[in-house]
Amino acid sequence: MQVFAADHHVELQVFGSLAWQSLTGLQYLSETSDIDVLLRIHLAADIDLLSSEISRIDNASPSRIDGEFVRPDGLGVNWREFLSDPMDVLVKSMEGVTLFDRKRFVAGDSLP
DSSP states (O other): OHHHHHHTTEEEEEETHHHHHHHHOSOOOOTTOOEEEEEEEOTTOOHHHHHHHHHHHHHHSSSOEEEEEEOTTSOEEEGGGGTTOOSEEEEEETTEEEEEEHHHHHHTOOOO
């Protein structure tokens, strides 16, 4: 995974059941668990390619991959939103959620 992250200009972090299992050594994952990831992206990241690659891995994985692209300013978008190339994406911030122009999110623009 380190090579994947480096190749795509992301820092990869896990949370949820996988993180708890890793931290405690206790059984948190089950057959129905998904793998929760934060993909801390840099503006150099190709989010379309990254989404496509994650989708390919997700389709081959026994566990569903769920997670967010998180920009350096903390704004986040679920990685699956980029697969269909929408005009707007649902952006999450500490202030709430809002629809935001996809291209502006990728460019690093601030929320209005």
